[in-house]
Amino acid sequence: AQKITQTQPGMFVQEKEAVTLDCTYDTSDPSYGLFWYKQPSSGEMIFLIYQGSYDQQNATEGRYSLNFQKARKSANLVISASQLGDSAMYFCAMREGNTDKLIFGTGTRLQVFP
Amino acid sequence: NAGVMQNPRHLVRRRGQEARLRCSPMKGHSHVYWYRQLPEEGLKFMVYLQKENIIDESGMPKERFSAEFPKEGPSILRIQQVVRGDSAAYFCASSAGSYNSPLHFGNGTRLTVT
Numbered sequence: 001a002q003k004i005t006q007t008q009p010g011m012f013v014q015e016k017e018a019v020t021l022d023c024t025y026d027t028s029d030p031s032y033g034l035f036w037y038k039q040p041s042s043g044e045m046i047f048l049i050y051q052g053s054y055d056q057q058n059a060t061e062g063r064y065s066l067n068f069q070k071a072r073k074s075a076n077l078v079i080s081a082s083q084l085g086d087s088a089m090y091f092c093a094m095r096e097g098n099t100d101k102l103i104f105g106t107g108t109r110l111q112v113f114p
Numbered sequence: 115n116a117g118v119m120q121n122p123r124h125l126v127r128r129r130g131q132e133a134r135l136r137c138s139p140m141k142g143h144s145h146v147y148w149y150r151q152l153p154e155e156g157l158k159f160m161v162y163l164q165k166e167n168i169i170d171e172s173g174m175p176k177e178r179f180s181a182e183f184p185k186e187g188p189s190i191l192r193i194q195q196v197v198r199g200d201s202a203a204y205f206c207a208s209s210a211g212s213y214n215s216p217l218h219f220g221n222g223t224r225l226t227v228t
Contacts, residue, residue, distance in 0.1 A: 045219035
């Protein structure tokens with residue numbers, strides 16, 4: 001079974017608008033962490049934001065916020081005020097408390113247009 | 115800025131040759147991970163190492179692939195007798211080890227087998 005599911009292979013958004021990238025996960029471990037990474041066309045993996053399973057509040061980092069709905073097992077990334085430089089692949093990942101490895105989703109390609 | 119350092123950035127090998135990929139973790143990190151990314155796909159976990167120990171190699175192909183993280187020096191991912199299907203981007207990441215610590219990635223090594 002897929003542990004991390006990203007159902008949107010591609011998304012388009014106009015500059016300065018907000019966009020939500022979907023991520024659902026599957027785990028029976030009560031302790032886990034959820035991560036989002038950005039991969040621009042240059043290829044590097046850039047860590048964006050983290051949400052812990054016990055965190056009471058949704059994580060925010062600048063223009064990035066995580067809409068964490070634990071009961072629905074979703075951890076959607078919200079990018080506010082999109083910029084052209086946000087065009088990239090975005091990967092959701094999960095780490096369960098009893099392991100140390102990150103499991104990645106298949107990614108969403110975001111394109112921001114003027 | 116002592117981030118995760120990978121070299122070489124690009125590596126070309128003929129079928130049957132050996133490929134050696136190197137990774138120096140971030141300062142203070144003792145946990146190293148190797149991931150493989152095929153074009154237009156997400157990252158697939160290969161192996162997780164701590165100094166002198168392989169902790170989880172559940173994602174490593176059974177043959178031709180090996181990894182080490184010696185007491186001194188970088189972590190090495192070795193691929194013997196490369197085949198065309200080994201062509202991919204190989205990413206190394208390091209972390210401080212706790213489940214809420216993000217993995218910090220290097221820029222990757224792009225292996226091309228001709």
